[in-house]
Each structure stands twice: as C-alpha cells, then as structure tokens.
Amino acid sequence: MKCSISECENKANQSVKIGFKETRNLCEYHYNLFNSKEEKHAPNFIKASKFKEK
Secondary structure, eight states, X not given: OBOSSTTOOSBXXXXXXXXXXXXXXXXXXHHHHHHTTTOOOXXXXXXXXXXXXX
C-alpha cells in the first residue's frame, strides 16, 4: 500500500486516524512528522548582513 501523501511514493507503514471518519496510511517519514506536529521548534535567525551568498 502506498503513502496517502500525494507526492510521496514510499510504502505505507502506519494507519493514522485523522478525523472522526478519516484514516490515512503514512510512510515512516510522514508518520514521524505527524507524531511530532505538537513539538515547538525554535527558528534560527541570522542577520542578513552576516549572511554572504557565494
């Protein structure tokens, strides 16, 4: 079975209940993203003057 994410071609490993009636089959990568969606990630800001593109 294929992952429910349209751009993903990986094999689905887990079924996840999204809503009252809806379930999705997710691959390992998207399942990990779904599980950590409540985690807060601190952004890394840098000054534009310190960033030099080569």
